[in-house]
Amino acid sequence: MKVQIDPGRCQGHGRCYDLAPGLFAEDGEGYGQVVGDGVVPPGEEPEARLAVANCPERAIDLVEEA
Template identity: 75%
Template sequence: MKVLIDSERCHGHGRCYDLAPDMFGEDGEGYGTVLGDGSVALGKEPDARLAASNCPERAIDIEGAIR
């Protein structure tokens, strides 16, 4: 599973890095960024889904998620 942020949709609310700080960070202007290559560590899938579901702009995409 991998997380991605669509920079065109991100408005910088910061919920992603507040909810999942081991997966997301912020750039110099407060917009969300993916840490590393976006791979979600085993057991951290719920955190990735929580961050994605709490993004007001739906700027977080999850690849390879089993639903």
């Protein structure tokens, strides 16, 4: 599973990096960005789903890897 942020939809609310700091960080302007390559480590799936569910702009997507 990977997370990704659509920078066109992100409005910088910061919920992603508040809820899942191991997966997201803020850029220099306060917008969310994915940490590393976006792969969700084992055990952090609940945080990833929580970040997706709490993004008011629906800018975060989970991608299931085949």
